[in-house]
Amino acid sequence: MKRNIQCLFKSYNYNQNITTTLSKRFLSSQDAIDRRHHLFMLEKKRQIENVGRIEKIEINYKGIPKDCTLIMNKDISTPYDCAKHLSEWHADTSALALLDGTVYWDMHKPLTESCSLELQNFNVPEPQQVNKAFWRSCSLVLGACVTAAFKDNVPVKLHSFPGPDIRSGSFIYDVDLPSLPDWKPTQQELHTLSAEYVMLSRKGLPIERLDVSEQLAMEMFVDNEHKSSQIPSIARANGKVTLYKVDKHVDISKGPLIGNTAQIGKLAICSIHKITGSSESDVKQLYRFQGVALPTGVVLNHFAFSIIMERAKKLNSARSPINPFVDTRELQQSIAASA
């Protein structure tokens, strides 16, 4: 075991050494994704090894079929593990966990102390937080889908996505496509993107979470200048950056997110708008990918869904990350709408 850990650290250190050389030369997007995924897995393994002696905690589960107490492993067991003890239905449909009735917790985040646990699906009486987590996850998976969808000769640099606003009608990812300065996507291309998204979500992949140090995060996103410029401000609060992994795609998000991509049901990528930066910003233009999705199991007839889709085609009024002053009027309207 000890030898194994040493070996891992060796490879980790080795990786750290080669990054300095890697950062200087061009990384194809697939290489960058693989490298990030590799680093993520190494760090995850290291964190699990770091737990040391396994301690037990008591989780008081509240909900159907009946309240019960589970004895779980501290810093290892996740709410997802608790759900697996209950039933397959719990494991599949739970999107978020609610600890002690106040803290919303990811399904794949290890539990740190004894607490009470409620599992939240999309039909709970007060689903605001679950909806937000769903919308955030949709944005993150959209990023994964966009990086996978383009050919190798088109570099894709993800920029960011704003906080979830469901009333705005669409989830967003702002993406930098430097080799496509004037791209107008056809309907066929949007369909292809949607199909790519559906294939990704149908794989039923868990959305894993990991808190890493600022230094490691910088190394992971060394090929993406937008992300690496955002990391210092994200890490300012506590020196940690929260990463999420879907398949091989690793991205930064504040969280919490839903447990599994299979919980994303009916969806469509509706439009791609060009947003231009202000004169003083470094980035001159970004593409705003917009889509709309519903959780699995929500039955909505195609007419109602077409209304939602038509609305998602309009440019989302969320604040532009590169030109924060342009959309203020529309933003105020959306605030008035949500009030």
Add this chain to the structure above:
Amino acid sequence: MNQADVTKLVSKLRIKVPPKHRRLSCPEGPEGRLNKLRKTVTGLIKYERIELNYYRGDEARQYAERLISEAINHGDCHKPTMEMADFWLLEKELVHKLFKVLVPRFENSNSAYTRMLKAPKPAYGRYIDKAVLELRGNPYPSLQNKQTNNRQLLQNILLDAAKYDYRQVKYAEMAEKIEKSEEPSSVKTTNIEHN
């Protein structure tokens, strides 16, 4: 001409009654069919929620509805009703339940007394429609998801926002129209003043 109005003699059920009964293939013939249905009606009154084949459930439902409506209309001192209850309920303590529990429960209701829902079919095996037959007001948790009216559900938030947007567009159009219609009229009034 002094014929009684048939609709007043037979209690009107609040469910759809097909013109012909189902024969429910049975080796003992019509009598076997009735025995089957008696068992089902007894089970329904006893357990309040049962799962069974759709056709048998639909057939038994009509007899159960009729039995409850007769019991409500005539009460427990009416001999034919009592005989009917005695025939349909194989366990005799259920006769007490019918008159003392179900009649007060359904006296003032203005919907059907039973509810029938389609049950999921098994993935493999014979293709037979299944149904869940239950008495309304039973103590079990609801089978239907009643929260579709919850405005906080994701689909409802999206639809509400779309509705709001649509209305805003319509209001803007109306305001434009009013402005246009006001302009010519104001011109006219000024003309009149000149005259």
